[in-house]
Structures are given as C-alpha cells and as structure tokens.
Amino acid sequence: MAGSTYGTIFKITTWGESHGKALGVVIDGCPAGLPLNESDIQRYLDRRKPGTSSITTQRKEADEVEILSGVFEGRTTGTPISLIVHNTSQISKDYSEIASYYRPGHADYTFDEKYGFRDYRGGGRSSGRETIGRVAAGAIACKILEALGISVCAYTRSIGPVEADMSKFNRQTILETPTAMPDAQASEAALLHLDAARQENDSVGGCMECIVEGLPAGIGDPVFEKLDANLAKAIMSIGAVKAVEIGDGCQTALRRGSENNDTFRMEHGSVTKATNHAGGILGGISDGNTVILRAYVKPTPSIFRTQQTVNQSGEEIQINIKGRHDPIIVPRAVVVMECMTALTLLDALLINMSAKLDSIVSFYHK
Amino acid sequence: MAGSTYGTIFKITTWGESHGKALGVVIDGCPAGLPLNESDIQRYLDRRKPGTSSITTQRKEADEVEILSGVFEGRTTGTPISLIVHNTSQISKDYSEIASYYRPGHADYTFDEKYGFRDYRGGGRSSGRETIGRVAAGAIACKILEALGISVCAYTRSIGPVEADMSKFNRQTILETPTAMPDAQASEAALLHLDAARQENDSVGGCMECIVEGLPAGIGDPVFEKLDANLAKAIMSIGAVKAVEIGDGCQTALRRGSENNDTFRMEHGSVTKATNHAGGILGGISDGNTVILRAYVKPTPSIFRTQQTVNQSGEEIQINIKGRHDPIIVPRAVVVMECMTALTLLDALLINMSAKLDSIVSFYHK
C-alpha cells in the first residue's frame, strides 16, 4: 500500500512524480449533479503554481488541468472524475549526481530504505508537486462545501518571526500577497525577512492557519474518527508539516480548566459558546463554532550552502544543491491545507448522513 | 460509522460506555503464535486505572481484563481476540440533572446534536473509560513490537508550568511516580502544583511525550499514510489532546533551514544523522532514528466551580458538577499515548512487508 488514497465516501487517489509525464487524481464518490468545469479547479491550482513571485521558484509550470472522465453535459455523473496535469517544463537534465547521495531533510534516504531504489529526479513522488492531485480534488470538495454553506479559508499565519496581525485580517489579501498572509503590512515585513534569508543562502519556516465557517454541529465521530484526529492526519500528511494544533492547541496545556472551558450560552435562540478555545470541536464532533487549525512548517530543506551528508556507497561527502527552490514552503502550502481540510470535512459530512435512524427513514420515505 | 475501528492489518474495534455493563475490544489480524495471557494485558490496564494516587479520582475500578477468544494453549491463533473488562463500581445514582444540560468542555452538546440523544451517565461513550479497549489492544501490540526489538515509551513531559528535566530521565520513575514523569524531582513539584489547583477547585493541563527506539528505517508510506500523519491521528484521537508535534514540532517554524536540517553521517558502517530535529521521520517514512512525539492536553473540563451553561430547553443556567474527577488528565493518558503509538507502528510494519517485490518472492519461495 503506497497510501495514495484518501477518504471513505468521497475518496481520492493521487498519482504522479515531479519529473514524470504527468500528475493527477481520481475522485471516486463525488455526488452526481455538481456543475463542474476545468476553471473551477484551475483557480485552486493557480494558487499553488510556482513562478508567480520572487519567493517561489522561477520554474515555469503551466499546471493546466484537464477533466478526463466523470463529467457529462457540465455536471458530475457520480462516477470517477479523473483529472490530469501534464508536466511540461521538466527539463531532462543530468541527475546522476543527486541520484547517488541523500539530501539532508529530504526523503531520499527513507525512500531508498523502503523501496530499494527511488525516482531521484526532483524528489519523484516525495516532491511538493505530489500535492497537485490533492488541490485538484480539494477544489471540487470546496465547491460542494460552498453549496452547503460552508467556507474553508487557509492563510499564512507567520513567516519566521513575522506574524500576521489578525485584527487586520482581509480575505482578499490572502490571494493577493505573495506570502498568502491576510495582513498586507506583515506580508511586507515577511518579504524583507525572506530576502535576508535568501541572501544568506538559507531558508525559513512558518505557520499556516485554516478557519472553517458554517460547519453544522454534530459532524465527526466519537472515537478513532474524531473530526480533529482526521484533520490532524490530513494536515500532517502535507510534506514539511511538523506540528498541528486545534483551537488554542499547545496553549491549553498551560491553562487551568476554569480558563479553558468554553461556556455555553444562547444566541438568537441557538446554543453557542462564549469563547472558542476548543476550536469548534468537542469530543471529536463539531460544535457549530468556527473550526480553527494551525500547522507548523519546517524551513525548505534545499538550501544553497555546502552541506555534509553521505552517499549510497556509505561515504561521508559534501554537497551543494543546485536548482530552483522556494526559500519558504508555507505560502504555496496554504491552498493544500485548505484543500485537505475541505476533503476531510466533506467526507465527514457524507458519513454523518446515516447517524440517526430518523434521517434514514425520512430519506427513503421521501 | 461510529468510527470505533482502527488499523488496516492489525485492526482493533473498541466498544463500551462509562456506565454500561462492560467495555472491551476485538483485535482482528493479530499474527498467530504470540504467547499471551491476561497478565500481559493487565499490567498496561493497571497504568490507566484510577484510585491509585491522590491525583486520580478515588473511584475504585478493578478493571480486570478477561480473554474471551483468539488464544489457544497460551498462544494467539490468528483469529479475533476478544477482551472484556466489566464495569463493577458504576453506582446506579441519579443522573437526571446532568441529563438535561451541557457541561462546558465536554461532548454532551455535540453528541446530542449528532445522535439526537445520548447516554448521559458519566460521559457514556465519550468518557475516558473508552480508552480501556485501546490500552488492552495496545498491550498486545507492544508485546509484538518487543519481539521485533522495538520499544515505545510515553511519559508526562510537563504539568502546568512544571517540566521534567530530561537530563534526569529514568524509565522506571515513569511507572513509579503518580505523575508518570521520568524525573522524580519535577514530579514532586508537579504534585504541589496540582494540589494548589485542586484547592482552588480547578484543574490543570499538561504535555506528554512518547519516544520509539529500534524502529527500522523505511516504515510508513509517502503520501496520505505518512507515518507521522497516522501518528498524529492516533494521538489526536485521544480525548483532550489539542496539539501534536513530531520531533522539534512548532519550533521548526522559527528556524532556518541551515539550523533545522539533520546532517546524515556514518556510524559503525550505518547511515545515521548528526541531529534528530525531524523526530525520526523524513517524507513520512522512518529514518532509523528515535521517533519523538509530543501531545498537548487541555485541563480536565470537570471542575468544582459554579459554571455557566445552557440546558436542553435552551435556558441559560448555572451548574455545579459533582462526582470524582482527576485534576489532570495527562498521567493516566500517558499509557494511552504509548498504546496508540504502538498500534500505529505495528500496523505500518505489517503493511510494509509487501513494499519490495524481492521480499515477497523470498517470502513465498522460502
């Protein structure tokens, strides 16, 4: 099992390597009747596309998506949707050097140990390009969530020491700044910080956050399939993420119960909470408040300094990584976080439809 | 799907409520031939048993496990192992009050929203007693890992502001201190801190850590089933956990690549790393170094202060929770973390057996 399938009802299977012919995804279990065309998906892919600013690699990749199946007369048919993105600018260069050694912070060594050898061209399957399939599928999940009145929004919370000021939160800014920060001013500061790092041939880590609004209470399951557990897996499965928080996360470990409990209260005749330290999830099930997730991302492992490592012959050597690499992973990973969150929520929503006998009886006695 | 099944090959299904007749677990896919008796399991259950110190509830629960199937002549047969723990001291008291309102920080409200009603006696399925099945199954997973030379060890890293000094790490101390800390001195300080909190009718959060030694490189899968992603899910599925870190976790977001990369080097003819910021996992696959996980746990939501909340009729009310509740969740959750980690690793090890064609051919041509 290479573990390239995700989801129970809304199930996606991604495929493809950094320097292969193409990458793609098959979405099985998409409900029938959703209006869908390539542009619905393309605008998500464009958010992870490189070459659009100074802080992303200057590699030019068109990353144009094509729908191969599952859509008829403009609507999904309920059968598998196959999406493909061709690799167009993968220059056939000499990889023989990189083939023989293990780059620090990369999966070269662990792939070799697992599989006996690896596609060493640009990271192969462990490349960030693997997320193309996730984003393409996630775009469809987002469109369905929208139809259910649920919005998912991820953004860069911090880059190195520079943190977005949430009082200046602007959703449009996320899409417009190269940092994907919701605060234009912090974004400017972050760009300066990145510039400094790059001049030192170094890279920077950061934090991304995702908020979900409109999710009804009652979604998620109480034991192993807790909504927060599945979100943690979804987010931690994005390369370079080293920590995941729900709501106030790590901070809650330093609190007293009296500070951390969210008091229930009534608002417009509905149950709500006075605070949201829990991040919208109690006992693994959504409570109707905003779901809040945070992911901490390590700095790009590819840096332009001489590094110590070993090669396949077991010799300690010094290497200098070449090529084009983002000085930070976060801004392009933000849309991946948004998509993984959307995929996880949608699956939980579909699974939840059979939670009560009453709902099932009305469904079939319609 | 109530989501009570965990694992792909080594698959467990837990059941039972806090105040039902019994709780238990069925383990399907346990390899045949493992010597197993009740005491192998009991010593893990005893570590989560309440009533053994001043910082756990004074409820007396025997929590004695019985093997109902799957073991014959002292060894596992390969067929399902059914384990049961009877609830013995669940006094049939009046729960009518608690039935009508939603305790802050608990899953009362979300269960009602999901299922239409709930077993309100002592938390029902959302009670900490649900973890009995996890620990019973985890004990078996640990025994198999031992046979493979892999050790899993969890402990309390901090309680409120009191952190264990890892230079004083002593594995035996974990089992002997009521705090499950590996540092006896910090444990004393933590007990004082807990005492103070309890006198204020309050509760405390904390952090637990788990280290895995002996795990070979190459375990885990590269995309959605990354070893760290599955561990994050496993740990986040433990009630009250609000954040999960792998290796240096959140700290990596503040680092430069040059600081965070772990340099590969040779030691006794084997590839190893000079540092282990990554926590033993690269690209979702184990790298042969110590796996390091951390979980941040919120303070016990049941506190003995008057709290504001709402009831099922939509009235804002004030409540006073009665009963016996731990002032901190962490010390008894440590063994749950150990078990969830063991279950996740064992499953990954079994799945990994078919990663290379060569291994499969030698297996069947034996």
Add this chain to the structure above:
Amino acid sequence: MAGSTYGTIFKITTWGESHGKALGVVIDGCPAGLPLNESDIQRYLDRRKPGTSSITTQRKEADEVEILSGVFEGRTTGTPISLIVHNTSQISKDYSEIASYYRPGHADYTFDEKYGFRDYRGGGRSSGRETIGRVAAGAIACKILEALGISVCAYTRSIGPVEADMSKFNRQTILETPTAMPDAQASEAALLHLDAARQENDSVGGCMECIVEGLPAGIGDPVFEKLDANLAKAIMSIGAVKAVEIGDGCQTALRRGSENNDTFRMEHGSVTKATNHAGGILGGISDGNTVILRAYVKPTPSIFRTQQTVNQSGEEIQINIKGRHDPIIVPRAVVVMECMTALTLLDALLINMSAKLDSIVSFYHK
C-alpha cells in the same frame, strides 16, 4: 487481517470459537434511535439454534444473547453495540485425536498451513458457531430494513433431490418446518430423504434461496461494489456455500437475448418489468423488482463412516469422526443467508444516501 469485519458504514466485527468461552459481535455504525432489546435478536438466533429437531445435532446450546453496550433507555445510541453469547455446553472432552489429523472437507489442514497451528476443538473459528455473530448483527439490520419497508426472506429451496414447489410458498411454513422449506409437503419428503441418508451414515447437500421485497431502485454501485457482487461475497462467505446465483443465474447462460431481456413497462404510473430474469439488479444497481439470490451448499463434511486422510506427521490414516453433526447444513444456514443479505443491503442503502448532490443539500438545509 483475519477478515472478521464486514461492512463500510454499518460495520460488524465477529469473534469467538466453537469451544471458547463465548462468541459475539460488535456492530459499529448502527444509526441512533432504533428501539432494541435482547428479544429482537434472540428470535433470529433461535432459528439457527441446534437441538430443536431430529435433523439438527442434539447438542443443547442455550445461545442466549446479551447486549453489553450501545443501547440506552431502550434505544441504540449510535455507538458500538456489543453482543455476547456464552458457550455453555461445550464439554471439555478429549480432542487430542482430532488435533493430530485433517478431517476431509474441513478447514483443519488449511488453518494449520496458514497459522502454523489451530484451535482444534470442534472446528474452532471455522465452526458453524462463528455465524452466531453474523445472525445477531443481522437481526438488527433486519429491524432497520423493516423500518424502511424492506423485507428479506430466506428459505430452503431444495434438500438433495427434493425441491420445494414454489406455488405452495408459505412464509410461515419456513419458520415451522425443521427443514426451513416454504412448502410443507416437500418438507415431509425431504425429511424422509434425510432419514435415509442418516441411516447410511451419510450427509446431504441442498439449495437455499433469499428474496428481498421493497428495495427501492438505485441501490448499489456500478463497478466493483455492484450490489450483486457484494451479495455474492456475503453469501459465499458462509461456510459450505459453493455457488451463488442472482435471478435466473446459471440458466441465463443457455438463453438467447430475446428470451432473457426483461421488458420495461409501466404499472400504476411507475416503471417496472414484465419479467424478472435479472433478479432485481441491473448493472449492479437495484431496479425496484424483487431481488432473488440462490446459494448451493455442499453436504456436511462430518460423516459417520470410516474415511481416509493424513495426519500432521504425514501418515495416511483411517479415521472415524465422532460427535453430533447435522446431516445437512442448509436449514440452519437459511437464517445466516437472510442476515448476510440484510447486512449487505443496509450498508448499500446507507452508502447510497450521498449519491446525489441535491439529496445532500436538502439533508443539511433541513
């Protein structure tokens, strides 16, 4: 993976051996709000209980079921339902002889090859008693199907050469005759046939049939999860079943298209079919007509004649099986077929709820 879990949303896990302490099942994903008590389940278990007539083993087994979890105040809570049946009359006799050799037609040899050894007492996990868990869970599935207006009815179609005359079909007769035939007269003839076989120390095969009424059109999935494919698996997973037919089954291979096609027509304003050769399923999806399944069951392998076999030391030996064994498997397997069919249909119904976007949107905008 010992493969003891069945279903995707309504998921059951069975456990237990013929001569262990108990057998049981955990049902996960049962919708909340179903009124349920032990007697709902007991009446299904009673249909597979031995010792009730001359054609079943005279072993006395109470097979009383107990609900251990998942039901509160008389209704299912949505959390796992654990059911247990204690083995009461499993006399601790000497099995050392049977332990050493392989009974023809039994799984003794294959278990030893797979697991290295086996629980040889009365067949262990490969005993017919394994179906207790299936029937207990199936009883709940049947109760839910009833609430949806769907009835599932299995019966003995033939015993050896004696076939039920379907023009005399009487549902009550199925429950009253020891043969589980729906035709009292054929049942008498079958009993005579069985008597003759028993006097020759031999056993007899037979055929069972299952019909489903009220299943709406549109249930099942078009590719690997075809409704008939899943039913075939469900039925073939019952020990001793060697063939499965849907609708006219094998007969269709001898037909012309013009004979075999079911013509669509209108009846009371609804689409229906003039004939039902297809057995209610087209392209893997239910068409609203009666679903018809047939299973062919081999004769009981335990016969009271001297048989040739080999033992674990690789010696060819002669054996005489002792004990109490039914001369035919079919009558007690009928309720197992009914239950496996019900479990499969219910799961398909729950999965189907997310087939159309419109349904999902109305579900959440309710």
Add this chain to the structure above:
Amino acid sequence: MAGSTYGTIFKITTWGESHGKALGVVIDGCPAGLPLNESDIQRYLDRRKPGTSSITTQRKEADEVEILSGVFEGRTTGTPISLIVHNTSQISKDYSEIASYYRPGHADYTFDEKYGFRDYRGGGRSSGRETIGRVAAGAIACKILEALGISVCAYTRSIGPVEADMSKFNRQTILETPTAMPDAQASEAALLHLDAARQENDSVGGCMECIVEGLPAGIGDPVFEKLDANLAKAIMSIGAVKAVEIGDGCQTALRRGSENNDTFRMEHGSVTKATNHAGGILGGISDGNTVILRAYVKPTPSIFRTQQTVNQSGEEIQINIKGRHDPIIVPRAVVVMECMTALTLLDALLINMSAKLDSIVSFYHK
C-alpha cells in the same frame, strides 16, 4: 462512493466512460522492483480488444496503453502506477434517441434512478469498456504472480449449448480461437451456433472458467474475507455475470458427503487430495490444489429486434437498438475474469504475509 477502488494492499482505482476522452486505472501498492513496460500490459488489453473477429463488434479501437507514473528506469517504484488508454474512435453521433429511453437488460434505468441522470453515450460508465482499467491492472498482477510461480488461466467453457471438451484442453488454443475456447473443435461448433443466432438478430449466453495453479496452501482468511468469497465478488462484479461457482459448485448440492469429501493423501512427501471437488479452497483458505472458478454470463442485452420498453416520460414505446454489438459477451470477458482473479489472489497473498508471528520476526530480523 462509486465503488471504483478494489483491493486492500494491491489497490486499483479505475475510471472512464465508453465515450469519454479516455479510460484508465491507478494501481497503488504495487511492490517496488518489478520490471514493467507498456507491452507487458498491452498483450492483455489486446485480448479484450474488439474488431478482431467476426464475433466481436467491428468497431475499431486501438486501446493503446500508456504508463504515466510509477515506473522509473524500467522498474516499478512502489508509488502509484497510472495507466491511460485514449478513446480514439468514439464517433460523435446523435445519441438523443437513446438518451430518452431505457434499454432492456441494460443499466440505463438504474443509473437514472441512482444518480438522477446518466452519460447515455454508449453505456457510459456501465459500458464493457470500463473493464479496460481492470485488465490493465490485472496484467501487472499476473506478472507478479508469475514471479511467485502462480499461473492464472481463464477460457470459454461453453457458448449456448456448445461446451468445450476438457480432454482436448490446449492453452494455446484459448489465445488463438475467436471464442477463447481451449478446444478447437468445440470452438468451430460454437461459431456456427453464434452465426445462427446472429442471423435471427439474437444473442447468446455462455460460461467461462478460470483455473489457478501454483497457489500455495494457506492463502485467504477464515470469515468474511474467505478466498472464495472474495473471488465470487470479483467475478460477479464483471458485467453480465449472473452466477459463480467454486469447484463443483451447484453440483455439490445434489451430492452425499461421502461422494463430495476430498480425501487427503500424501504425494512426494506433501499433503494433497485424491479429488478436488472443493476447487482448491477449504474454509475460505487455499489448500494447495488447483483453484477452479466458473462464471455464467447472460446473453448480450443489445439485440437487433424490436423491443418493448418505456421512456423517461413514462410512455411505453417500441425501440430498435442500432450500432455494433457482440452477439456474445464471454470471449472478450475471459481475460477480465483472469485479471479479476489475479488481482484478488495477489492481494490475498500480500495480506497473508503477516499471518504468523514467526514470519514477521524473521522478516525484520533479516
């Protein structure tokens, strides 16, 4: 869930419609290190290609497969293998007539009921072209089985009343006769029979058989995941199959135990059986003898006669199906049966690797 994923460890996901842009499959969990190129797969696809004889449709489809990922330097890498076959000759004709009514024996009506509408061009997802993905993936499974010394061979057993004489069995003949029969003489007779049917504008049913040699004893699981249960599902999931038999199948229902039991005996120091009525499987687990499967296939539902049916407006109408259709399904389905069998066996073999603790310990202590 559209149910387009099959397998647990060796997991395939198929996609594509009859008249879409392309069809394909993603294989996840293929072990690393298998030499693989397009021609390994193409020769399986060629066996299901139409237009090669008088008894298949004269439609010309190139059905050329392309490997898009998962193979590097001529060997599988362990990551997903994406295979694509472009639809080249799907003429854009007028389907408006077929769109409005339900063809007898087809899935038109059931798709509409399930999904609300359907891709009506040439059957869409319910077309026989859906099996392209199965065959492409099955070719890889077959290649791995070969490396393990296991051969899978399917062929036409009968066409209408014309049955192959198994004493004339010739494996090469299967690949050379248009009927895929292993007996050249029966094949001639079958062709005459088909010719007669076609002249009457009718179609014919038939039976196909599959034999597996070299499968070791001990493969398969004892309860729901019995090897025969999974094979039954695999085969019944092929469109138009209405019955599945294992070993002597339906015949066993008419036998006595004394006739049907296969006696164990020793041969060259190994356990074997004197007969093989069981078809190589006992208690759901392989016994080391030849596995024998049979599938009964209905006649092609598309016939060139006027048929009665209804349309979407609920009117009873008469239709005349046009186009090019095989007069029998079996010959082209034979390779699909072979592939579905191979996929099922391979998955069972991989799962079986963790059945014994000893094997796991030696695997990791290698």
